[in-house]
Amino acid sequence: MQIEPFIAQSKPFIEWMLEWQAGLKPLPFESLIQNNDVQSVGIVSVDVIEGFCSVGPLSSPRVNRIVEPITKLFTLAWECGVRDIALTQDTHPEDAVEFAQYAPHCIRGTVESETVAAFKALPFFDQLTVIPKNSISSGLAPGFQEWVSARPQVQTWVVVGDCTDLCTHQLAMYLRLLANQQQQRGVRVVLPVNTVDTYDMPVETAKTLGIPPHDAEFLHLVFLYNMMLNGVEIVSEITP
């Protein structure tokens, strides 16, 4: 298909997605709580580590900008009594199979694989659960499904992190589809857009580097739409 007719055919849909994105509403924290129990709220943050924020070949200024709103969300949630917060994090061996798709990154023992400094500075950081992973899927990370299953009181999962179309999508879909498969009717998966982003790799830059391009705005939008389509609640932000 030629580009002009392709764009013309898809234009109403793209306009619809942009209007939908522009109309996303904030959600007050208390709206996350189910059964009058703050322990019904849990948070999973994926890949908010130095190697995607500030250091190394896959770090991105767009992704770095979500650190502050996530830190604020953690603080708000902790002050409200949330205690189930997990950080799933790329922690690759030196010969990771995934390096066939992405430049070597976030190797165990390097700065890139470290949790961002802003999280480490939180007074309750040592009470968060860090779960290493070796693929873009948190669901496949050893121990993650057990961590989720051990918390049946959590009925609202808040998903934050990067990248929208990669690990965040995999994580949100995993939690949503697990609840669907297990007939857990009350389970909600909520994604605040201000705590999620993806990296940008313009076509021209990608050509010189010999890697696939990656349009951040386009893929961010399409994957937010895809998660909404599948029952993930997309909100602009979570407010006090």
Ligand SMILES: [Zn+2]
């Ligand atoms: Zn990785």
